[in-house]
Amino acid sequence: MVCLDEKGELKKTDLVYIHEKNRLIDAEHKVRTLVQQYNIQAIAVGDGTAGRETEQFIKKLDLKLPVFLVNEDGASIYSASETAREEFPDEDITVRGSVSIGRRLMDPLAELVKIDPKSIGVGQYQHDVNQVRLKEKLDQTVISCVNMVGVNLNTASKHLLSYVSGIGPSIADNIVKYRSEIGGFTSRKQLMQVPRLGSKAYEQCAGFLRVKEGENLLDGSAVHPESYALVQQMAKDLGADVGQLIGNEELLKQIDVRKYITEEVGAHTIQDIINELKKPGLDPRSEAQAFEFANIYSIEDVAVGMIVPGIVTNLTRFGAFVDIGVKQDGLVHVSEVANKYITDPNEVLKLNDKVMVKVLEVDMNRKRIALSIKQTQEAPARQPRPAKGGHQPKAKEKDMSGMNMNDALSLLKKKFGK
Numbered sequence: 001m002v003c004l005d006e007k008g009e010l011k012k013t014d015l016v017y018i019h020e021k022n023r024l025i026d027a028e029h030k031v032r033t034l035v036q037q038y039n040i041q042a043i044a045v046g047d048g049t050a051g052r053e054t055e056q057f058i059k060k061l062d063l064k065l066p067v068f069l070v071n072e073d074g075a076s077i078y079s080a081s082e083t084a085r086e087e088f089p090d091e092d093i094t095v096r097g098s099v100s101i102g103r104r105l106m107d108p109l110a111e112l113v114k115i116d117p118k119s120i121g122v123g124q125y126q127h128d129v130n131q132v133r134l135k136e137k138l139d140q141t142v143i144s145c146v147n148m149v150g151v152n153l154n155t156a157s158k159h160l161l162s163y164v165s166g167i168g169p170s171i172a173d174n175i176v177k178y179r180s181e182i183g184g185f186t187s188r189k190q191l192m193q194v195p196r197l198g199s200k201a202y203e204q205c206a207g208f209l210r211v212k213e214g215e216n217l218l219d220g221s222a223v224h225p226e227s228y229a230l231v232q233q234m235a236k237d238l239g240a241d242v243g244q245l246i247g248n249e250e251l252l253k254q255i256d257v258r259k260y261i262t263e264e265v266g267a268h269t270i271q272d273i274i275n276e277l278k279k280p281g282l283d284p285r286s287e288a289q290a291f292e293f294a295n296i297y298s299i300e301d302v303a304v305g306m307i308v309p310g311i312v313t314n315l316t317r318f319g320a321f322v323d324i325g326v327k328q329d330g331l332v333h334v335s336e337v338a339n340k341y342i343t344d345p346n347e348v349l350k351l352n353d354k355v356m357v358k359v360l361e362v363d364m365n366r367k368r369i370a371l372s373i374k375q376t377q378e379a380p381a382r383q384p385r386p387a388k389g390g391h392q393p394k395a396k397e398k399d400m401s402g403m404n405m406n407d408a409l410s411l412l413k414k415k416f417g418k
Contacts, residue, residue: 001031002098003038007155008106010088011038013095018057019050028061035063044105046072046097052297052325066290068105071313074112074119075100083114083159105288109149110160113142122351124316139163146208148284150222153191153209154184166204171197187215188225210281217243221280227273230260246280291354293325302326302362302369307376312353320345322357322371330369332357339374 003012012034016027034040045055047069058067078084079096088096103111117138118126126134146163153175161172171194178194179185188206191197197205207224214220218228234255235245245251257270294308295301302324310322313329320337321329338348349355361370 001034002095002102003034003040004099004102004106005038008099008103008110010091010095010099013091013098018054027057031058031061032063035065040065042105043067044070044102046070046075046101047323048072048075049327052293056297068288068290069293070101070104072097072101072104073121074115075104077119078115081114109145109285110157113146113163114157114159117142122314150208150210150281150283153188153211154179164205164208166201167197171201185211185214187211188219212281217246218280221246222276223273223280227265227269230265230270231273231277234260246277249278252277296325299326299328299362299364299367299369302359304359304362306359307356308359310355310357310371312349312351312355315345315349315351317344320349320373322355324357324369324371326369328367328369330357330359330371332371332373336360336372336374339377 001014001016002010005011014030014034016030017023018027043058043063043065045051045058045067051069051072055067055069075097076093078100079093084093084096084100088099091099100111100114112120118134143163143165146160147165151160151164158169158172158176161167161175162169164172167175174195174197175191178190182190185191188209188211191202191206191209192199203226207222210221211219216228218225218231223231231242231245235242237259238245238251238254240248240251252274255274257267257274260270261267291311292309294306296306296308308324310324310330312320313323314321317334319331319333322332323329332345334342334345337345342348355373356376357371357373358375359369360372360375361368363369
């Protein structure tokens with residue numbers, strides 16, 4: 001286990017044995033001591049082997065802290081990578097992996113950019129497509145995510161910075177070095193002092209980089225420095241200063257967009273600026289929430305007919321994989337996803353969706369679990385067909401959807417004979 005500070009820096013590492021009864025008291029004492037010593041705010045547990053048992057151990061300590069099960073796909077690849085060796089040259093791979101799991105809870109995007117997206121294990125047929133095109137598309141997706149979320153200039157690693165538009169690995173390295181020299185950025189303007197970061201690169205990257213509590217309030221928002229003068233003019237016209245404008249929806253509603261349209265700045269750009277001023281620097285990601293699995297820990301605990309909560313971990317054309325808290329993810333076949341006809345689970349599900357599932361089959365030998373989402377939901381009421389030629393509709397026949405095979409066969413035999 002590792003203790004991280006609010007910036008994700010490693011402060012302490014230790015080892016506990018929670019599966020050996022004679023060492024349990026020592027493990028409990030160590031955890032309680034470290035939680036108090038380092039003012040721990042939350043606990044992240046990797047969801048791999050024995051993750052649920054570890055979560056159970058922590059919860060029994062009643063530390064009054066949120067406990068999160070964190071997806072550890074790709075953590076072992078990170079811990080053996082050049083990046084991890086550079087960050088933690090004196091620590092072994094188990095410590096590096098634990099740090100990665102903790103940081104994924106704090107800021108998953110900042111941590112996951114250190115790993116090849118293919119290693120996260122999402123998707124299907126990765127090896128059957130053109131690898132150069134795949135890498136290109138995955139990199140584009142990561143860049144768009146980083147730019148949408150924005151990057152804290154004073155805490156971002158060089159790996160995260162390198163995905164910002166206009167910044168590559170070498171300039172990202174220079175930003176981190178310059179940040180260390182000056183003790184942290186106080187304004188976006190200081191970026192112009194970074195070696196090899198010219199005016200064109202500044203123009204591209206400045207809007208995606210945030211300086212929290214800097215000299216200029218707008219440095220903490222997505223408003224580009226080129227538009228600072230425009231915002232100041234808006235504030236002046238309303239008889240206020242920029243500080244009074246930020247977050248003040250009533251004041252922002254009074255801005256006449258047409259008044260500020262020029263050849264360089266269109267109505268859409270002005271509206272984007274106003275929307276950003278309403279909630280400056282808002283992170284578009286939702287808050288992390290602790291998730292409670294059912295009281296099952298291995299495939300032996302799973303029984304047909306159970307209805308349990310789960311998290312969607314992967315989506316393919318033939319179905320969705322759902323983690324129900326045991327080592328093996330269960331499969332919801334595309335026909336069992338929704339009460340309507342769909343050809344792709346992506347139509348109704350997203351990664352990390354919380355869902356209720358019913359266990360349809362457990363194959364102990366092959367370690368496979370078949371699940372259904374639609375059988376936990378109420379089927380929509382069927383509309384009776386209109387009668388033809390004024391005749392009354394026939395008495396409704398028994399509906400076979402949702403029946404098991406034996407019941408359906410029995411019904412057919414009764415109707416049609418052998």
